[in-house]
Amino acid sequence: MADFVQLVILGLLAGGVYVAVGVGFGLVWGVLNIVNLAHGALVIVGGYITWQLFSAFHLDPFLTLPVDAVALFVIGYALQRGVINRIIRAPLLFTFLLTFGVNLVIINILLLIFGSDFRSVTPHYSGQGLELGSVVVPYVRLASLAAAILLAAGLAFVLNRTRIGLAIHAISSDRDAAQLVGIDLRHAYAVTYGLGAACAGVAGGLIALIQAITPTAGEPYTLQAFVVVILGGLGRVSATVVGGLAFGLVEVFGQSIPGSGSVFANAIAFGLMVVVLVTRPQGLMGRLR
Amino acid sequence: MISSTISSNRRWRRIFLVLGAVVAAYAVLAPLTSLDFAQSANVPLLADRLWFRLATYIAMFIVMATAWNIIGGITGYAAFGNVAFFGIGAYTTGMLIAKAKWPFLVALPLAPVVSAAFAALVGLPLLRLRGHYFAVASLGVGVAVGELVQNIDYGGQPVFGGASGLFLPILSINNRGLFFFYLMVAAAAIAIAVTWWVLRSRFGYGLIAIRENEEAAAVIGVNTTAYKVAAYALAAALTGLAGGIFSQWNVFINQDNAFPIEYNVQMILMALLGGTGTVFGPAAGAVLLQLLIQFLGGSLPITLNLPFVSDTARPILAQVILGLLLILVVIFVPRGVIDFFGGRTRLSLSYLRRSLRETSL
Numbered sequence: 001m002a003d004f005v006q007l008v009i010l011g012l013l014a015g016g017v018y019v020a021v022g023v024g025f026g027l028v029w030g031v032l033n034i035v036n037l038a039h040g041a042l043v044i045v046g047g048y049i050t051w052q053l054f055s056a057f058h059l060d061p062f063l064t065l066p067v068d069a070v071a072l073f074v075i076g077y078a079l080q081r082g083v084i085n086r087i088i089r090a091p092l093l094f095t096f097l098l099t100f101g102v103n104l105v106i107i108n109i110l111l112l113i114f115g116s117d118f119r120s121v122t123p124h125y126s127g128q129g130l131e132l133g134s135v136v137v138p139y140v141r142l143a144s145l146a147a148a149i150l151l152a153a154g155l156a157f158v159l160n161r162t163r164i165g166l167a168i169h170a171i172s173s174d175r176d177a178a179q180l181v182g183i184d185l186r187h188a189y190a191v192t193y194g195l196g197a198a199c200a201g202v203a204g205g206l207i208a209l210i211q212a213i214t215p216t217a218g219e220p221y222t223l224q225a226f227v228v229v230i231l232g233g234l235g236r237v238s239a240t241v242v243g244g245l246a247f248g249l250v251e252v253f254g255q256s257i258p259g260s261g262s263v264f265a266n267a268i269a270f271g272l273m274v275v276v277l278v279t280r281p282q283g284l285m286g287r288l289r
Numbered sequence: 290m291i292s293s294t295i296s297s298n299r300r301w302r303r304i305f306l307v308l309g310a311v312v313a314a315y316a317v318l319a320p321l322t323s324l325d326f327a328q329s330a331n332v333p334l335l336a337d338r339l340w341f342r343l344a345t346y347i348a349m350f351i352v353m354a355t356a357w358n359i360i361g362g363i364t365g366y367a368a369f370g371n372v373a374f375f376g377i378g379a380y381t382t383g384m385l386i387a388k389a390k391w392p393f394l395v396a397l398p399l400a401p402v403v404s405a406a407f408a409a410l411v412g413l414p415l416l417r418l419r420g421h422y423f424a425v426a427s428l429g430v431g432v433a434v435g436e437l438v439q440n441i442d443y444g445g446q447p448v449f450g451g452a453s454g455l456f457l458p459i460l461s462i463n464n465r466g467l468f469f470f471y472l473m474v475a476a477a478a479i480a481i482a483v484t485w486w487v488l489r490s491r492f493g494y495g496l497i498a499i500r501e502n503e504e505a506a507a508v509i510g511v512n513t514t515a516y517k518v519a520a521y522a523l524a525a526a527l528t529g530l531a532g533g534i535f536s537q538w539n540v541f542i543n544q545d546n547a548f549p550i551e552y553n554v555q556m557i558l559m560a561l562l563g564g565t566g567t568v569f570g571p572a573a574g575a576v577l578l579q580l581l582i583q584f585l586g587g588s589l590p591i592t593l594n595l596p597f598v599s600d601t602a603r604p605i606l607a608q609v610i611l612g613l614l615l616i617l618v619v620i621f622v623p624r625g626v627i628d629f630f631g632g633r634t635r636l637s638l639s640y641l642r643r644s645l646r647e648t649s650l
Binding site: 088223270 | 425620
């Protein structure tokens with residue numbers, strides 16, 4: 001029983017990162033109808049910004065998260081405005097290939113700048129944890145989960161309570177009607193992608209805290225973000241939060257299976273996705289649209 | 290004006306066909322100069338080891354791009370994980386030769402059979418999905434199969450050679466390079482012939498109907514599930530055949546060279562560059578893109594010496610250029626270069642501007 005409780009706690013903590021990775025991906029997919037294969041690369045850009053600020057200026061990694069968000073928002077806005085907006089009306093294969101091309105360029109530029117060495121962010125409190133009976137909860141994991149929930153709440157606030165959020169809702173439900181009522185589509189699309197990238201940046205900062213990063217370390221997160229969004233259901237931030245936490249639980253319980261469960265992370269994630277898609281395509285929390 | 294465009298397009302098409310025939314004839318005849326009797330007759334050597342390696346790779350990508358075209362171009366299902374079939378083909382042949390000691394030519398026909406059976410099996414649930422869902426689910430298959438092959442253990446022993454890979458005995462024949470080159474070219478010819486047949490058959494018309502409108506296709510009596518699964522399995526069989534030849538040619542296979550994720554995108558880009566849904570487009574795209582990749586990677590006799598670029602940065606820079614090329618092709622030449630030869634249009638600034646306007650926000 002104590003084992004079970006520990007696994008649940010670890011699973012929810014692991015889910016924090018997936019929430020952070022998933023919300024930005026889900027926003028871009030739900031509103032722009034783009035499966036953003038560059039998401040993992042944007043995540044790792046955030047990770048490198050955190051690592052750079054931490055190693056050069058000894059900034060606390062959690063304080064660098066807003067910097068990640070702002071920097072990635074600017075990159076994402078420019079990317080959508082300059083490149084991705086050009087193929088919005090093309091078939092989906094083209095958005096796939098385009099974002100994959102962006103992914104390739106970003107990863108290899110990172111390789112040129114930082115090389116392929118492993119970089120890790122280890123603040124002085126990284127080894128410490130909170131003891132709850134027999135269960136030890138690392139502070140970093142706990143704070144990451146809190147930061148991820150805050151990020152999701154912030155995103156939900158922007159989408160539901162601000163003017164640009166209303167515009168994003170409008171383009172998501174009817175692009176042409178949104179244009180008719182005076183919304184600047186190019187700007188609104190770019191802001192949406194920028195917000196998604198900003199979430200990716202924050203996720204990257206959190207990931208740099210819990211694992212060593214390389215320029216290619218973001219790739220698994222693209223597929224995982226996709227599974228998280230499907231698991232929760234497309235279209236709402238709260239659904240993605242549930243999906244992320246559920247994915248964390250599945251991962252931790254999968255790894256605890258005796259035998260080499262830990263090396264089948266992708267296979268488990270993928271199998272789960274197919275099961276959900278075939279049996280409950282609207283996701284755990286979704287409503288059929 | 291119109292008649293001059295048509296005649297100029299006819300001229301272009303003729304130039305294109307002659308060029309293709311010359312390249313094909315050169316590719317088929319040049320290897321013969323490496324045979325012993327040709328060498329003793331002082332024929333200049335046109336094909337050395339490097340040539341064979343490059344040409345076999347090009348033929349391999351012709352197979353994969355042409356096979357992808359059947360499911361992605363003709364049927365319109367954006368398969369993103371076809372490399373799984375390449376790897377399954379490679380491991381089928383590899384396991385039969387290395388573990389069961391089968392002769393190569395007996396083991397090879399099983400590669401397409403196993404790949405096609407696997408594709409039919411996963412295709413039944415996957416092809417119910419559409420659009421983004423199918424694309425990412427098939428990508429997931431590509432990733433997951435590679436991971437499973439590397440990590441499956443039985444009684445503590447890796448079943449498929451594990452992380453250290455699988456070594457095959459070297460085939461003991463003369464002119465090995467020549468043999469594998471012709472074998473791969475034969476596979477490419479089969480792939481192209483199959484595409485040609487598909488596009489002229491009732492089956493192919495059904496696939497095109499599915500691409501254009503799946504509901505309408507079902508209404509006019511196309512058994513969409515059977516057609517889609519058959520197209521997926523056909524593409525898998527051809528890709529698996531290339532994988533089977535690759536395993537004996539390369540002698541060593543592991544997760545990295547049998548399931549390279551980048552092949553997924555390369556074969557799609559080749560089909561796109563040449564023109565999807567056509568017979569020869571993917572093959573032309575494969576030749577162009579593979580030459581470009583090898584050129585950027587520095588494995589061609591002619592290389593590009595950039596100032597300020599170290600040898601370690603070179604392959605990375607090549608990837609950056611490849612990514613930028615991918616972006617430019619998708620934005621500006623979405624229907625492939627074959628558009629310029631097919632008698633419809635010509636490459637001009639207004640063509641680029643038009644394709645930008647058609648898809649832009």
